Amino acid sequence: MVNALSCLLKKKVTEDLIVRDEDIERIGREIHREIDAVFGRSLAIRELDTGSDNATEIEINNLNNPYYDVERFGISFVASPRHADVLMVTGAVTHNMAIAATKTYDAMPLPKFVVAVGDDACNGGIFAGTYAVLGGADKLFPVDLKITGNPPAPKEILAGLLALMKQAHTKP
Numbered sequence: 001m002v003n004a005l006s007c008l009l010k011k012k013v014t015e016d017l018i019v020r021d022e023d024i025e026r027i028g029r030e031i032h033r034e035i036d037a038v039f040g041r042s043l044a045i046r047e048l049d050t051g052s053d054n055a056t057e058i059e060i061n062n063l064n065n066p067y068y069d070v071e072r073f074g075i076s077f078v079a080s081p082r083h084a085d086v087l088m089v090t091g092a093v094t095h096n097m098a099i100a101a102t103k104t105y106d107a108m109p110l111p112k113f114v115v116a117v118g119d120d121a122c123n124g125g126i127f128a129g130t131y132a133v134l135g136g137a138d139k140l141f142p143v144d145l146k147i148t149g150n151p152p153a154p155k156e157i158l159a160g161l162l163a164l165m166k167q168a169h170t171k172p
Contacts, residue, residue: 028072042075046108047060047090051133059152
């Protein structure tokens with residue numbers, strides 16, 4: 001019993017929080033202002049993998065870790081396209097995913113934006129022209145923004161979302 005109690009009374013074993021990247025903080029503050037101007041609330045993103053190798057998904061998932069913590073900037077990821085403002089597409093669009101991707105897009109309320117993230121979603125990447133792939137996300141629906149890279153870093157994804165919000169803010 002004493003050993004169990006002594007384990008609880010030891011000093012912390014975790015590391016201190018590292019100072020956040022100033023660029024991320026600046027981009028995040030700008031995104032938050034633009035999201036408020038466009039929506040007056042948070043930005044809801046539905047991520048859709050249409051046939052990727054998961055490298056881009058890992059970078060997108062990193063946006064939710066304690067280092068980036070995008071929810072503090074008013075960005076959240078949602079499970080249902082019915083709650084989404086942005087459809088974030090990753091991977092080359094495969095024939096098998098075409099119907100599901102179209103249904104996901106159609107289920108989103110207006111106004112809706114589509115962001116292709118990663119080279120595969122932008123233009124088919126190394127899979128372009130193969131028998132199983134239609135191409136990039138623009139083969140199925142209008143793409144508002146393409147974030148290239150294989151995979152793009154979380155900071156690049158944030159910068160892309162900022163560009164999208166600025167574009168949406170300036171549209172009449």
